[in-house]
Amino acid sequence: MFEIKNLTAGYSDESAAIHSINVQMPSSEICAIVGSNGAGKTTLLKSIMGLIPSKTGSIIFDGEDIAQWNSEKISRSGIAYVPQGRMIFPYLTVEENLLLGCEVRKMNLKKAIELGYEYFPDLKGIRNRKGGMLSGGQQQQLAIARMLVVEPKMILLDEPAEGIQPNVVQEIGRILQKVASELNVTVLLVEQFVSFALNLSHSYYFLQGGEITSGSKITDDNRKGIIESIKL
Ligand SMILES: Nc1ncnc2c1ncn2[C@@H]1O[C@H](COP(=O)(O)OP(=O)(O)OP(=O)(O)O)[C@@H](O)[C@H]1O
Numbered sequence: 036m037f038e039i040k041n042l043t044a045g046y047s048d049e050s051a052a053i054h055s056i057n058v059q060m061p062s063s064e065i066c067a068i069v070g071s072n073g074a075g076k077t078t079l080l081k082s083i084m085g086l087i088p089s090k091t092g093s094i095i096f097d098g099e100d101i102a103q104w105n106s107e108k109i110s111r112s113g114i115a116y117v118p119q120g121r122m123i124f125p126y127l128t129v130e131e132n133l134l135l136g137c138e139v140r141k142m143n144l145k146k147a148i149e150l151g152y153e154y155f156p157d158l159k160g161i162r163n164r165k166g167g168m169l170s171g172g173q174q175q176q177l178a179i180a181r182m183l184v185v186e187p188k189m190i191l192l193d194e195p196a197e198g199i200q201p202n203v204v205q206e207i208g209r210i211l212q213k214v215a216s217e218l219n220v221t222v223l224l225v226e227q228f229v230s231f232a233l234n235l236s237h238s239y240y241f242l243q244g245g246e247i248t249s250g251s252k253i254t255d256d257n258r259k260g261i262i263e264s265i266k267l
């Protein structure tokens with residue numbers, strides 16, 4: 036179980052960008068937090084990663100409250116983060132980008148790279164191409180693959196569908212479902228593309244003006260109704 040309790044965080048002492056956030060999700064599931072521009076999605080992920088300080092509240096991961104840990108300790112504990120806009124290294128090749136992910140963990144490089152290519156086979160054919168030459172969808176795949184090779188327990192994704200053509204978005208969604216179910220990775224994503232996010236998730240929360248206004252489990256019976264009810 037991953038749990039956020041009463042989390043408030045922001046960029047200044049006077050004001051908070053997210054208020055009293057509560058999120059609960061079982062391990063190895065996919066949870067989507069949907070919200071429009073400025074709702075606080077990136078702020079929430081940054082505060083989970085310890086990149087901005089939490090003012091109040093707790094974040095329970097693997098039985099420990101990580102809310103006051105620094106970002107290095109949080110990533111070492113098994114949470115990986117793909118920031119908004121992907122942030123791959125443009126002058127390194129696909130494979131060098133993947134290797135850089137592994138260097139951090141001093142792991143078996145060959146095995147790690149093969150895992151990346153197993154889940155993202157399209158990357159194998161372009162392994163020697165520079166990151167900066169890739170399409171948006173390929174960059175997003177590389178960013179997720181680079182995170183996967185460190186064998187995280189949980190991944191945080193900031194708008195993985197942003198600026199990517201629809202068929203590649205669907206492919207990324209399919210791979211994320213495979214990663215969650217086969218590798219037992221817990222996936223928390225934030226999105227504005229509501230139908231994409233809710234079609235691949237087991238639960239959702241709606242973030243508006245820095246607060247969660249609704250949320251529930253998603254089943255095949257209620258999925259369509261939830262997607263139609265959310266207007267960003
Ligand atoms: N570095 C910062 N300093 C001060 N305020 C910030 C900073 N970054 C974001 N904010 C403010 O915090 C609020 C939430 O922003 P956030 O980036 O979390 O939104 P978001 O939901 O990720 O939006 P988008 O969908 O556009 O990425 C906004 O009002 C924004 O102006």
Ligand SMILES: [Mg+2]
Nearest residue numbers: 076077078119
């Ligand atoms: Mg954002």
